[in-house]
Amino acid sequence: MKYPPLIIGVGRNYKAHADEMYSDTGVIFFTKNPASVIFSGEEILIPKCCGEESQVDYEGELAVRIGETCLNVSEADAMEFIDGYAVANDVTERAWQKQRNGGQWVRGKGFNTFCPLSSFVSPSSIADPHSLSLTTTLNGEIVQADNTSSMIYSIAKLISLISTDTTIPKGTILLTGTPSGVGFACDPQRFLQEGDLIEVEIEGVGQVSNTVASIK
Numbered sequence: 609m610k611y612p613p614l615i616i617g618v619g620r621n622y623k624a625h626a627d628e629m630y631s632d633t634g635v636i637f638f639t640k641n642p643a644s645v646i647f648s649g650e651e652i653l654i655p656k657c658c659g660e661e662s663q664v665d666y667e668g669e670l671a672v673r674i675g676e677t678c679l680n681v682s683e684a685d686a687m688e689f690i691d692g693y694a695v696a697n698d699v700t701e702r703a704w705q706k707q708r709n710g711g712q713w714v715r716g717k718g719f720n721t722f723c724p725l726s727s728f729v730s731p732s733s734i735a736d737p738h739s740l741s742l743t744t745t746l747n748g749e750i751v752q753a754d755n756t757s758s759m760i761y762s763i764a765k766l767i768s769l770i771s772t773d774t775t776i777p778k779g780t781i782l783l784t785g786t787p788s789g790v791g792f793a794c795d796p797q798r799f800l801q802e803g804d805l806i807e808v809e810i811e812g813v814g815q816v817s818n819t820v821a822s823i824k
Contacts, residue, residue, distance in 0.1 A: 611642040612673075613777040615723060616770055617698055619713070621760050621785025628793035635761050637770060640698070640783070641718035645725055648815065652699055652800065653721045654822040663702035664800040664820070667786035668744035668752050668808035670737065671696035672763055673728055674780040681771040686764035692728030693737060695816045697744075697808050698783050699723065702792050702799075725781070726814040734812055737763055741811040742787060747804055751794075754787030756810075 619636045620626040626634075646652070654662050675691025698717065705716030734740070737756060744752035761769070763784060770776060791798040800806060800820045809815040 609645070611645055612779050612781045613642065614780040615640040615642055615644070615783065616776075616780060617713075617717065617783040618761075618766060618785040621766075622754065622758050622787040623760060624754075624758070624788035625786055625790065628788045628790070635766075635785075638713040638717065640714075640723055644718055644720060644723040646721045646818070647724065648726055648817050650724070650818060651721065651821045652697075652724065652806070652818045653719075654800070654802065654820065655701070655719045656823045658701055658703070661703075662799065663792070663797075665700045665702055665791045666744060666746065666751070666800060666806050666808075667698035667700060667790055668742055669696045669698050669783045669786050670740065670742065670756055670810055670813065671725060672737075672782040672784060674767070674776050674778060674782065677775060677778045678767075678771050679775045680773065681768050683762075683764045683768045686767035687731075689767060690731050690763070693731065693734055693813050694728045695726040695808050695810045695814050696781075696783050697724040697806065697816055697818065698786060699800075724816045724818045726816040729813055740813065742808070744789065744806070744808045746798070746806055751791070751798075752787050752789035756784070758787060759785060
């Protein structure tokens with residue numbers, strides 16, 4: 609498998625999700641390990657280091673692939689640098705994200721298998737990436753349902769911000785944020801367990817579907 613050179617994630621880009629996570633609204637950026645990528649039909653693996661009380665969560669998102677190395681891109685030009693859209697699941701282990709790594713998100717989001725992706729589709733096939741329904745289902749039950757129109761920052765704005773004085777390599781994957789409905793915010797909380805089926809579908813883009821297993 610050829611991994612992308614870089615995966616950049618966006619946190620708090622849907623206000624309802626920022627609210628449910630008790631976080632201040634304000635978009636933040638983080639990276640995911642490129643080796644976390646898997647594809648539809650492959651297993652999400654719960655790491656041994658998470659222990660018996662693992663908090664592995666789902667986050668359905670629209671993924672964007674950068675087609676050319678870029679730097680200091682204006683919002684007006686940003687969409688020209690996109691060469692594909694895909695469906696992503698920004699899998700996150702909440703304890704490692706919030707308590708066990710000094711508040712740094714990289715560890716909790718970077719374990720192997722924590723970035724399921726669908727196949728990429730051409731930008732020309734998507735009339736408006738800011739008007740797509742997004743649905744996540746867990747064992748057939750809808751747990752996230754929103755539209756990319758709910759993003760706080762547009763895709764062009766995100767690319768412009770991230771590329772400010774920072775080179776984005778060709779092939780970089782940008783995860784644009786998740787809507788509300790994650791397991792951490794459920795009452796009671798609902799984390800992924802061995803045998804679960806988690807599916808994310810985005811209108812016109814596709815679907816990524818993965819079962820969950822544990823590393824023995």
